[in-house]
Amino acid sequence: MTSSRAFVSLIGAGPGDPGLLTLRGQAALAAADVVLFDYLANPELLRHAPQAQTIYVGKKGFSEYISQEQINALIVSEAQKNGGQRVARLKGGDVFVFGRGSEEAQACVDVGIPFEIVPGISSAIAAPAYAGIPVTHRGDARSFAVLTGNTQEGSAHYERLSGVDTLVLLMGVRNLGTIASDLIKAGRHPGTPAATIQWGTTPQQRVVSGTLSSIAEEVEKAGLEAPAVTVVGEVARLRDQLKWFESPAELGHPLLGKQVAVTRTRDGSSALADLLRSKGANVLEVPLIRFEASSAPQEVRARLRDLSGVDWLLLSSNQAVSALFAHLDELGLDARALCGVKLGAVGPSTARSLEEHGLKADFMPSTPGAKHLGTELPAKAGETVLHLTSQLAEAELQDALEARGLTYQRGELYRTVPAVPSENELERLKAADVVTLASGSAARHLAQLAGTHFKVAAMGPQTADAARALGFEQVRVASTASLEALVEAAAELAGGLIEEPQA
Missing domain, CATH: 3.40.1010.10 (Tetrapyrrole methylase, N-terminal domain)
Incomplete structure (x- = not known):
């Protein structure tokens, strides 16, 4: 049942x-x-x-x-x-x-x-449209037919299509020579314009033009394979005037044809992916890390109940901000519980996350990163700093603060653990032209899963340094801590501009 x-x-x-x-x-x-x-x-x-x-x-x-x-x-x-x-x-x-x-x-x-x-939306109309070929056009084509090019489907009866202006063939690359010959035998003129579109509507789109008698040879010469759509009819001539999708980089598609892997968390925002797609990239969003609850929630909540003696509270990620307010909510508290404590953010993205909760960071380093936060924090020797983070706290931050005579304490708000991509995701990840990284944790998991041969666009110098330390040699750092700058770094890498490794 x-x-x-x-x-x-x-x-x-x-x-x-x-x-x-x-x-x-x-x-x-x-x-x-x-x-x-x-x-x-x-x-x-x-x-x-x-x-x-x-x-x-x-x-x-x-x-x-x-x-x-x-x-x-x-x-x-x-x-x-x-x-x-x-x-x-x-x-x-x-x-x-x-x-x-x-x-x-x-x-x-x-x-x-x-x-x-x-x-x-069928590829029968979408692939030609992205190639600049309308399947109907006033004066040239009042009708069109969609055919399968798979000969296993049985006899095509091409002679019945003599009155159809435009023919669209799906799944026909393997048999294109035979199909073209049969169409000519059925009465189609050998000089009828034709075009074949491979991977239509995607950044991998490739188009070959010819005539009914030559299209099979042109496709073979160009190395086009399935999946592909072939258009036969006078409308194929319009491609030279109407092609629009294969835009050059200077027209706003610098990543056209490139696969960019966005190594986000499972519940991460796809805003970066959307920006990359707007530049023509084929985007793979693959989680390399995921967040779990703190292994000692009572300890960190006890510390949040009583922040007396804490001069600075430091947050070094967006997730830390989210987890902090989740713990406060569990305690029946809100932002007022942080009254009297100065807030330090590792960079502008973390500072923006605080602002979304109605708080303004008291300090943010000139260059994003734990090392810079530790060296630039305007705290005096003897003051107490509480770092709220995951179990993978940045050693650089603690070392820099303690070297200045500050008392360093740490609270585990959440845990960062590896996420295991599916077999299909891993296969696509290994073929990526560029990988974006937003944290050292993501760099470590990428190296473990798929190696260090990738071109890496890093959000900030700390992530870039972590990637280089792991063996990634082709690294470019976003010029600012923004998604737009990270997209620009990815585009520069995809174009072959590689930042020299730092000594």
């Missing part, structure tokens, strides 16, 4: 650009307990389902990792687990346009699982 909670959303993921996911698709992902995604569904979309279990069911051409029948069975079994689960099946393009979504829907019908269809 199927639980009343079991539900399946068959979601069209769109053609590749994560911004083309529909709002309904985003809402369905956010509600999912389990997400099954395939080869053509951009993994970036999984950020809309941070709480869900993710299962890769990728299929690529004729090299299937899992059969369609197995996928159907998996959708059903996952929906029936744990008394009923919400399953999101994320499919490249549109669910019903050569996506075999109808078979997955039928599998739900067979066992009585309710489902919904969330249409997606």
